[in-house]
Amino acid sequence: xxxxxxxxxxxxxxxxxxxxxxxxGLIGIGLFLAPMLFPDIRSQEVAARICIFIVLxxxxxxLIGYTGIVSFAHTMFFGIGAYGTAIALKxxxxxxxxxxxxxxxxxxxxxxxAALVGLLSLRVKAxxxxxxxxxxxxxxxxxxxxxxxxxGGEDGIIYKTPRLFSSATKLLTDENGKVLRIFGVKANGxxxxxxxxxxxxxxxxxxxxxxxxxxxxTVLKAIRENEMRAEALGYKVVLYRTAIFCIAAVIAACAGxxxxxxxxxxxxxxxxxxxxxxxxxxxxxxGGMGTLYGAIIGATxxxxxxxxxxxxxQAASEATAGLPLIPDLLDPDRWLLWLGxxxxxxxxxxxxxxxxxxxxxxxxx
Amino acid sequence: MSASLRVEDLTIRFGGxxxxxxxxxxxxxxxxxxxxxxxGAGKTTCFNxxxxxLRPTDGHVFKAEREITxxxxxxxxxxGIGRAFQxxxxxxxLSVLENVRLAVQAQQGLGPVFFRRTSAYRNLRDAAFNYLQxxxxxxxxxxxxxxxxxxDQRKLEIALLLALKPDIFMFDEPTAGMSVDEAPVIxxxxxxxxxxxxxxxxxxxxxxxxxxxxxxxxxxxxxGALVADGKPDAIxxxxxxxxxxxxxxxxxxx
Numbered sequence: 001x002x003x004x005x006x007x008x009x010x011x012x013x014x015x016x017x018x019x020x021x022x023x024x025g026l027i028g029i030g031l032f033l034a035p036m037l038f039p040d041i042r043s044q045e046v047a048a049r050i051c052i053f054i055v056l057x058x059x060x061x062x063l064i065g066y067t068g069i070v071s072f073a074h075t076m077f078f079g080i081g082a083y084g085t086a087i088a089l090k091x092x093x094x095x096x097x098x099x100x101x102x103x104x105x106x107x108x109x110x111x112x113x114a115a116l117v118g119l120l121s122l123r124v125k126a127x128x129x130x131x132x133x134x135x136x137x138x139x140x141x142x143x144x145x146x147x148x149x150x151x152g153g154e155d156g157i158i159y160k161t162p163r164l165f166s167s168a169t170k171l172l173t174d175e176n177g178k179v180l181r182i183f184g185v186k187a188n189g190x191x192x193x194x195x196x197x198x199x200x201x202x203x204x205x206x207x208x209x210x211x212x213x214x215x216x217x218t219v220l221k222a223i224r225e226n227e228m229r230a231e232a233l234g235y236k237v238v239l240y241r242t243a244i245f246c247i248a249a250v251i252a253a254c255a256g257x258x259x260x261x262x263x264x265x266x267x268x269x270x271x272x273x274x275x276x277x278x279x280x281x282x283x284x285x286x287g288g289m290g291t292l293y294g295a296i297i298g299a300t301x302x303x304x305x306x307x308x309x310x311x312x313x314q315a316a317s318e319a320t321a322g323l324p325l326i327p328d329l330l331d332p333d334r335w336l337l338w339l340g341x342x343x344x345x346x347x348x349x350x351x352x353x354x355x356x357x358x359x360x361x362x363x364x365x
Numbered sequence: 366m367s368a369s370l371r372v373e374d375l376t377i378r379f380g381g382x383x384x385x386x387x388x389x390x391x392x393x394x395x396x397x398x399x400x401x402x403x404x405g406a407g408k409t410t411c412f413n414x415x416x417x418x419l420r421p422t423d424g425h426v427f428k429a430e431r432e433i434t435x436x437x438x439x440x441x442x443x444x445g446i447g448r449a450f451q452x453x454x455x456x457x458x459l460s461v462l463e464n465v466r467l468a469v470q471a472q473q474g475l476g477p478v479f480f481r482r483t484s485a486y487r488n489l490r491d492a493a494f495n496y497l498q499x500x501x502x503x504x505x506x507x508x509x510x511x512x513x514x515x516x517d518q519r520k521l522e523i524a525l526l527l528a529l530k531p532d533i534f535m536f537d538e539p540t541a542g543m544s545v546d547e548a549p550v551i552x553x554x555x556x557x558x559x560x561x562x563x564x565x566x567x568x569x570x571x572x573x574x575x576x577x578x579x580x581x582x583x584x585x586x587x588x589g590a591l592v593a594d595g596k597p598d599a600i601x602x603x604x605x606x607x608x609x610x611x612x613x614x615x616x617x618x619x
Contacts, residue, residue: 215470215486216479218459222467225456232416232450233529234442234471243477 016358024293027300035185035194042307048194048262050303051201052255057283058208058295059251065289066212067244068224070126072277073133076140077114077249079271081106081256086157086266087150094160103257107250114249118242141272156267165193165261193262200258204251208292211247220244221290279306286346288353297354305342310335367430369394369565370446370533374424375414384410386589387424394532395562397555399576399597400569402586403609408569409451411586412535415567416448417441428533442471447531451538451569453518455510461521462506465493468528493528500524501550516547523551534558534566540575548575555579577601585609 027050030037034047056078063069081103088102113136121132144151151157163169169189172180180187211217222230223237231237260266270276279302287298310332317330350357368391375388385407392398400408413419415426417438425434433441442448456464466483469492470476483489497503500520505513513521523539536555540548552575558564559579570576576583576597583600585593587609593600600606 210482211479213482213484214479215475215481215483215489216477218463218467218470218483219476221459221463222456225458226454228418228438229450229454229456230467231438232418232442232448232454233468233525234439235476236437236439240476243479247479 020293020297020355020358024296027296031198034198035191036183039184044190044194046303046307048197050300051197052259052262053280053283053299053303054295055201055204055208055255055258056252057280057287057299058205058292059248059255060280061284061287061289061292061295062208062211062220062244062248062251064284065291065294066217066224067220067241068126069122069241069245070130071133071245072130072274073117073137073140074248074252074280075272075274075277076133076137077110077252078256078259078276079140079144079268080110080113081253082260082266082271083144083151083157083256084109084253085257085260086159089159089161089260090157094162096162099162099257099261103254106257107253110249110253111246114246115242118245119238122241122245123238137272137274137277141268141274144268144272152267154268156265156270158265161193161261161264163189165189165196197258197262200254204254205292208251212292216240216243224290282343284353286343286350286353288350288356288359291353291355291359294353294355301354305339309339313338368392368427369429370415370567371427371430372411372415372424373427375411375421375426376423377410377414377419378422384589385414385421388586388589388591389424390584390591390594392533392565392567394565395559396581397559397566397568397579398582398584399580400567400584400586401571401573401576405588406586407589408586409537410589412448412537412567412569415533416446416535442529442531445532446535447526447529447533448535449522449526449537449539451541453515453522455518455521455525457510459510460506461497461502461508461510461513462490462493464510464521465496465524465528466490468525469493469496472529496524496528499527499554516543519543520547520551523554527554532564534564536566536568536570538569538571540570540572552579573601 031047031051034044038044038047056074060074063071063074084106085099085102088098088105092098092101117132117136121129145153160166166189169192170179170187171189171192172182172187174180185191212220219230219235219240222233222235223240227237256271259271263270283295283298283302285298286301287294287296313330313335314332317327317332320326320330346354352360371391373389375385376383377385388411400411402408410419414421417436417440421434425432427433428444428446431444433444436444456467459467466489469489473489475486475489494503494506497506500523502517502520502524505517510518510521519539519542523536526534526536539551539555543551555566555568556579559566568576568579580597583593583595583597584591585600585606592609593603593606
């Protein structure tokens with residue numbers, strides 16, 4: 001009897017696991033084919049944002065989920081990457097050399113800053129470290145708005161990216177000199193920019209998958225589980241923490257570079273703001289801490305919610321127009337309330353995040 | 366013969382309380398020293414001072430004449446001081462195999478490798494699995510530590526220590542809380558390390574029969590101070606020892 005139950009449990013676990021991986025595969029394919037499936041501009045914005053945030057969220061999960069480091073400075077590194085690229089593109093003109101110089105500068109600054117913050121403060125208790133990162137992030141945000149000659153202050157910087165990414169660029173043309181359409185996708189610069197973002201994010205994501213599957217990945221989990229014992233095995237915990245803090249910072253800065261190239265605008269609101277930090281945190285929690293697959297689901301769900309919940313409510317509100325009260329409740333102006341409600345329900349039903357909870361149930365079966 | 370491990374005037378105070386009081390002692394390779402004493406005598410604190418979890422208020426620790434008093438716990442582990450803990454002190458959510466693999470990986474210096482899959486190192490897994498076989502945990506390799514019984518967790522603790530391949534082995538009540546049929550496995554393992562005659566073994570143990578059968582030498586701690594040091598028979602015969610230690614049969618392993 002018990003055996004029978006076990007097989008049933010493990011087969012249902014297999015279904016759940018299949019569902020999770022299927023969903024992730026679907027998101028991956030959806031993002032890859034986004035220009036074909038969702039050709040309108042808004043959808044492309046959403047797709048690019050999802051790509052970039054998957055990287056950003058996954059790199060944050062390396063800290064909070066894998067190693068147990070709570071940092072509020074992740075948007076700072078994201079911003080440094082973006083601002084480095086943006087300033088170089090503004091000052092040097094729209095060329096690949098500017099991206100190379102500005103991007104590398106952003107990565108270098110992120111790395112050095114992360115190493116300094118890490119070595120100076122990763123030996124203190126988690127809560128103090130969180131405070132230090134909060135302070136550093138605030139200082140950076142203030143600096144970005146004060147050095148307005150370089151950063152454009154609160155307005156941010158608008159600039160041009162290399163010609164390849166300009167919407168007017170025709171990558172392929174037909175015999176009439178018009179932009180060629182492949183499966184309905186215009187082979188223009190916008191599409192090129194999207195695939196630059198997509199493949200850039202893909203590479204970064206695979207790098208992170210490799211890191212968590214490496215010997216270092218296990219050490220990080222060991223530090224999260226039992227810092228004192230990791231030290232007793234001969235692992236210098238401070239150095240490992242600093243190392244992953246630097247790696248995560250550099251990856252966040254890479255995501256910043258992608259964001260700067262995609263948006264052709266960099267400002268406090270798009271990179272440095274605390275609202276983004278909260279988004280990242282929510283995405284990690286929704287997807288599941290300590291699983292990089294969670295980042296895909298968290299970033300996708302949250303971004304879709306932020307962009308489309310309003311539309312959905314608009315439609316629902318109109319469809320229920322004849323009924324009392326319901327149309328008012330579903331008024332698109334109340335979308336944040338519903339988004340909040342969805343979060344509460346998600347956290348209630350998936351306490352370890354969607355991927356975390358589903359795969360954990362599978363492990364218990 | 367020079368000592369493989371030596372402590373000199375080792376002292377630690379917590380506020381006004383002197384937990385370890387000017388303990389001086391040398392340990393030789395090939396020797397199993399049992400450290401006994403009533404609860405609160407400072408045995409585990411002494412261990413913490415030697416393996417680096419605590420820093421002494423006063424005194425020095427030498428490993429083969431090299432002063433290691435100021436080294437961190439991780440540096441001491443690398444220097445060959447291996448420690449198994451009294452209270453189970455593992456990585457609870459990781460699998461049994463991963464726990465041991467972490468120790469093997471530390472011993473081989475592979476921790477910082479971040480761009481090769483762990484699975485590419487077959488020898489890591491094989492070595493870890495070997496230690497699990499030695500400690501009879503191989504059938505439970507894939508389980509998370511939280512799924513293990515207390516006795517099995519103690520065995521895993523020993524497996525981790527073996528995987529570090531230290532020259533100083535420190536066992537803190539290795540058989541406490543183990544069932545009657547589990548304890549011999551561990552004692553046999555300790556006996557095996559001792560037969561090698563190149564390792565130094567320190568053993569904190571409450572069970573006098575275990576001490577008597579394994580130890581080459583016994584050290585008695587009382588109120589943080591070293592009060593007796595010698596061959597097992599001589600020590601057990603001392604009236605002082607009978608008074609402070611054996612005279613308290615109610616004393617149970619904590």
